[in-house]
Amino acid sequence: GQQVMQIPQYQHVQEGEDFTTYCNSSTTLSNIQWYKQRPGGHPVFLIQLVKSGEVKKQKRLTFQFGEAKKNSSLHITATQTTDVGTYFCVRQTGANNLFFGTGTRLTVIP
Amino acid sequence: DAGVTQSPTHLIKTRGQQVTLRCSPKSGHDTVSWYQQALGQGPQFIFQYYEEEERQRGNFPDRFSGHQFPNYSSELNVNALLLGDSALYLCASSPGLYSGELFFGEGSRLTVL
Numbered sequence: 009g010q011q012v013m014q015i016p017q018y019q020h021v022q023e024g025e026d027f028t029t030y031c032n033s034s035t036t037l038s039n040i041q042w043y044k045q046r047p048g049g050h051p052v053f054l055i056q057l058v059k060s061g062e063v064k065k066q067k068r069l070t071f072q073f074g075e076a077k078k079n080s081s082l083h084i085t086a087t088q089t090t091d092v093g094t095y096f097c098v099r100q101t102g103a104n105n106l107f108f109g110t111g112t113r114l115t116v117i118p
Numbered sequence: 119d120a121g122v123t124q125s126p127t128h129l130i131k132t133r134g135q136q137v138t139l140r141c142s143p144k145s146g147h148d149t150v151s152w153y154q155q156a157l158g159q160g161p162q163f164i165f166q167y168y169e170e171e172e173r174q175r176g177n178f179p180d181r182f183s184g185h186q187f188p189n190y191s192s193e194l195n196v197n198a199l200l201l202g203d204s205a206l207y208l209c210a211s212s213p214g215l216y217s218g219e220l221f222f223g224e225g226s227r228l229t230v231l
Contacts, residue, residue: 041218050208050222051161096160105151105174106220108160 012040012099012109020115027084029112031097040073040080041098041106051096051108054082087116120145122223124209130229131199139194139226143211150192151220152184153208161208167192168215196228204230 012033021027031040039058043051055064057073057080064071070083080097097109123142131137143150149168153161163176167186186192190211196203206227210220 039218050224051220052222053219056218100218105163105166105176106153106161107163111160 012037012097012107014095014097014109014112016112017110018113018115020117021087023089023116023118024086027087027091027114029082029095029097029114031080031082031109033078033099036077037080037099038077039100040077041100042071042080042082043096043098043108044093045096045111046093049093054095084114087114089116089118092116122147122209122211122221124207124223124226126226127224128227128229130231132231133199133201135199135230136195136197137199137228139196139207139209139228140191141193141209141211141223142191143209144221147211147213147221148190149212149215149217150186150190151210151212152192152194153210153222154178155206155208155225157205164194166215173215199230201230204228 012031014031041056042054044054045051055071060077061075062073068085072081084091094111094113096111099107122144125140151166152164155161164178165175166173170186181197183195206225208225209223212220
């Protein structure tokens with residue numbers, strides 16, 4: 009189908025440890041977006057990747073788009089308690105029609 | 119600059135009733151999309167409005183309908199509520215149909231008893 013699958017579904021890390029979530033699609037993606045949703049909050053846009061093999065960094069966050077444009081990853085270095093939340097990779101089709109992945113819920117233990 | 123605002127924030131209805139949720143997009147945005155997020159799940163696309171017309175629709179029954187007004191604000195209506203309609207309903211706006219990034223509101227939490 010159109011859904012993108014994410015692993016792991018849940019991740020508990022000690023504060024300071026690194027964290028990675030992976031996103032996989034059975035079809036080639038025109039682009040991939042990442043959103044973060046804090047507990048009880050709403051999704052907030054993090055980044056959009058468009059080019060094959062693209063790597064973008066935002067402070068401690070590193071985003072990658074696979075060479076085949078079928079997978080993506082988000083890596084957080086030295087997690088902090090403020091990183092807690094669910095991270096969604098999102099497939100865009102047509103006009104801003106977003107299909108959210110299953111999400112990875114990150115818990116950071118102080 | 120106000121972001122996306124939604125009302126009400128919480129509401130409780132009973133099965134068979136009807137509900138209307140409202141959304142004001144971020145200033146400068148003319149496109150509004152609605153999403154349903156069940157507990158523990160990712161948001162699911164309901165439909166999108168642009169120029170007061172429904173442009174795209176997800177896999178939701180006709181009980182879900184909407185409207186966009188000339189000032190770009192939007193309403194989501196759900197008729198004949200079912201228990202399974204209990205969810206967080208999120209409104210998202212963007213400056214145009216193909217801008218990419220969506221700005222989400224805080225959502226309206228609907229509980230159907």
